[in-house]
Amino acid sequence: MNKILKLIYTLLLLLTVSNNIYAQSATQLEGEFKLGPAIILIVLLLTFILVGIFNRAKDTKTYWAAGRKISPIGAGMAIASNWMSAASFLGMAAIMYGSGYHGLSYVVGWTGGYVLLLILMAGQIRRYGKYTAADFIGDRYYSQGLRGVGAGLAIFISFSYCVGQFAGIGLMFKWILGIDFTWAVIIGASVVLIYTLISGMLGVTKNMQIQYVIIIVSFVIPLFILTYKFGYFYWLPQVGYGAVISDIVNGIAPGGGLSSVGHDFAILPSPEFAMPWDPATGQTAFQWLAICFSLMIGTAGLPHVIQRFYVVPRAKDARWSVVWGLFFICILYWSAPVYSAFGKILSSNPEVGKLSKDAIVVYTTQLGDLYPLIIGFLAAGAVSAAFSTVSGLLVAGASAFSHDLYFNVINPKATEKTQMLMARLGTILMAAGVAIVALLNLGLIAQLVAVAFSLAGCTIFPLFLLGIWWSGSNRTGAWAGLIAGSSVTAIALVYFIGGKFGASLPYQEFINYYLNAWYFAWLGAPLAIISNIVASKLSKNKTPLEIKKFLAQKVHNYE
């Protein structure tokens, strides 16, 4: 008994000492090596790699679809972990911190899309029984060309999705290691690449379940402490922060005896934080709706999300995995606004200075003077969130490269060994490319990720939606829809990238507003769907009978 007491006492002493050391530099939010967080991060990464090694992929089928061995709850956790990326963990709070209510369009968009995904696609996709998004497109529209384009799109979408993740990994590595952002991205990218190459998808799926637990625990614990410390309802911080929002609107006068790192817990009235499309944020109601809609349909068109339905044994499991997945995701999404609200108050003192919005989750806990190891765990959780998504994306990209492009289009005689080699080569090329683009710092994490959603919403979503629900949609229609969606995408991206590099383009202001890179799918997706329908109707080339039969009998249970 005495030994246990001594051990507890020693641990408390050690933690107090480390807390005191930390407190001395509390106002300096970054710029130095942080031992505690670094150790936690290394332990977590080693765990992930070990789990990956023990569950490594033995062949291509295992690599792509994890042997279809995952239960619905396990698959739900994997969906949630795969989904809860740096954009969810860091980016959402960042957007709400900077733009208030506008940021909730990301929260609603990234969850509401799952309803569409479930009721329109999940079970049907699983019943169709293909391994990748490109496989479905190629088979359903009986076209090797479309299969190739589908694979290219899957790579492009995964690529642009990864850019925001690598930026998040870079930010956290920078914070923990106290190094330059460039080196932080390079080191982070190398680690995630090695991990994905070792583990493959089965390892990734197993790891995703572990990662989910780490992500959610690390994200939620600080909220209990913050709400408790600052006198709000702490039994359920996701409800307790309602009073925080109202306090921000009305202002908090100093003098309540509460302080954070030497400053009063106080703020002047700031209704712009909570009021809808506040003029101060520079965001409009149209933008709120456009982002929300684009993210929703993008969710239902992301290849790496769709692909997760192939790892469950049955269509029923695919559906239930979405239900569980969404519930697990919502736990984080109910929590993220709490960080932005406390961050808003705690960073309001001018002495705090201007903070990087994308790291506000971590800064909030620092400014709230939370225990350093808890902050370290939170930062490690952020890295886990980015890692779990990136590994899934790299696998999806590599699958598209090796299976859909190389094996199905370029070299159908390729052996399993060659396919595995090509998958690994694709992973390396993609990771290197993403790291380079991430270093350009093109936008906030959530915004960069939103580009991938609009891209998927304009291209993949219409092909799946019509492919499943209307057998009249044929190859000609698919091409027409793809061209329409891709054209809108191309315009939006040219104006976005051109604008970033100072180019002057015609109608720039108009296009930047209505076809912004974060939400161009609001127009692109309906246009692609209409083009697909019109071209299919006008075309003489009809969907082959065997495809219609398969759709009717296997996918929709027509007698």
Place this chain on the structure above:
Amino acid sequence: MTEHEQYEVNFFRPISSHAKDNKKLISTLALIWAIAVFGFHFLLIYVTTPTPEETLTEFESVWPQVATDSSATIEMKQTFAKSLLMVLGKNIALKDDHKKVLKESLSWTAFSMQSDSLKNIIQSDPNEETTNAAVLNFGLSDEGFDKIMIDLIPNSLVKVENNLLSENVKTELPNVMNLYLVHNQSFLTDFKFLGFPFHYWYTAQFLLILFVLLCLFYAVSIDKMNKKHDFVEET
């Protein structure tokens, strides 16, 4: 009926009874989903009106006199300075060029309120003496929101060159104040639920709960429906 027509899949024209039930279920859920998300936000757009903060009313009550300087009393300038500080306190919400206009206005106010013999204090680079002079001139106490404003002053003062408020500031300042002090409000934003402004709770919490419930309902219903129609899914 040709074989092509027999196997035609069209969501809006279901052939089998299973497909008809499925269509009904999906349509109902999609409608609830759409109304809950977009219907509510269209309502929010419709009912909200631009509502000024009290600070804007105070600013507008003194601005004409302060802008001409001649007829502004000390109390008016104090009210003016406090309204500027209220906006400067919005910190991260402020754009850099707007911050510049606010800082210039605040510094000029401090300068114009300073006695002639001590104007040089405000004309030097901002320091502790400048801050103390400004706090005194603005009539700030060490309590309530005034205390936050005092904290803001050291970072809000800039060097003042002369006793004239620039034309650019005179033109820009009312726009800046309007931009940051007018908010879209309505009964949906004013009503409180679980401590939240109602619209915020609805979007941040209720919609997510609804999405989970819709998914749960669909998963349960479709399992029952498959059973009813003897549809054995792939194993």
